[in-house]
Amino acid sequence: MFFRHTTDARNLLARPKRQDARREALLQAAGVAIQRRGLHATRVRDIADQAGVAAGTVTYYFRDLDELFRLVFAQAVDRFCTQREREAAAHEDPRDQLAAVLRHGLPTGPDDQLCCLLYEFSPHARHRDSDAQLRRELYERQLHLYRDVLTRGHASGRFDLRRPAEEIAANLVALEDAYGYHVIARTFMPRQQAEEHLFGYAALATADPSLAPENHYGPG
Amino acid sequence: MFFRHTTDARNLLARPKRQDARREALLQAAGVAIQRRGLHATRVRDIADQAGVAAGTVTYYFRDLDELFRLVFAQAVDRFCTQREREAAAHEDPRDQLAAVLRHGLPTGPDDQLCCLLYEFSPHARHRDSDAQLRRELYERQLHLYRDVLTRGHASGRFDLRRPAEEIAANLVALEDAYGYHVIARTFMPRQQAEEHLFGYAALATADPSLAPENHYGPG
């Protein structure tokens, strides 16, 4: 009698809910579809085809496309940030941390799915509050990452910061975003060059010549 | 009898063609509509409403939306670049040039139409060759602008470049693009702060402390 809905599971619950796996698969399929066709051209059917299910299945799990897209974006943001935070935590020396974070901030190439997604959603931040919030979270987490590395390196005497840590961190994030876009888009800027320019700035701002691209510590 | 269509204009050509003005007005209206609703959500009807004409008029002047959008993008790229090249040409001292170009590279605010358009089209570069070409032109012209100012300033002894001019120019363009996006999107980064970070890098790379934000030559 108490908590009938939750405890009285004698003869109820014939088939257990296992929606999580399907939802995850659909999110994954949506990511592929968006990367291929572009966010603006992705339809319910594309996602269903990619996942190998009927269109009705997609709407069974997600109220509408907007909700699905929002979840894809949120997941992409979180994955990207978490992945990088792990990369940073894997090193001890701030220089190694900085180099690792810089490298993993750039897309591996024009087909980097995670990065493609992030860029596909960029213009939406102007128009939807939920997307703006996510984009802000992405920025804040990246900024935090760099600022931590810089201040820690500064405190331990490894870096001699030539500008305020806040400014350097913001500039690193900005450079990374912009070059990331060029690698993704077909602007014919190779990843190698983007990386060199990034490391060039890092070397200049931290007064650590070993980070400079011509010194083979970074882009090697 | 010869070339009847083109030369026999005696009593032909009753009403002269003046499509240019209308086309221009429609492009302008399309820009406003895209800025408001976002490129992905802009329909023929929105453009027609904005221009105060019927929807059929839009399709009379442009075969389809794609063609219209491509022209809007092309015009935005050209206007943006031309405007900045003029700004640079208005000054003599490379430091003034650099400061002017840096300032006019950032959107005036979240409603800067030209900049909004450029960012709305960004993700399309991955999917359409014509857009990729335009995006590339935008980048090249910006890069050229900065590189010229830097090398000229270096040659005249005004700047002491701490990194290759090519790298500094590329980084300035990249910073500008990224911060421009933050000003446009609702990421809550004010223009002032973006400008200060930009000038901070310029001061560092050119070894010209007067450009630094704290020295009131730039953003102040």
Place this chain on the structure above:
DNA sequence: ATATTCTTCGGACAGGACGACAAAGAAAGT
């Protein structure tokens, strides 16, 4: 086996956007 609940499917439906078309309207020459 059977009942119950969760999951999937595909068709029917409505809504909307685009493109075509033909007629009306405007501007200039004769």
Place this chain on the structure above:
DNA sequence: ACTTTCTTTGTCGTCCTGTCCGAAGAATAT
């Protein structure tokens, strides 16, 4: 006034998409 050409408009048909919905299928407890 009349003709010719350019421009605009409104409507219609077509196509496509997202959503709804009922039925079929699958998984588990009894």
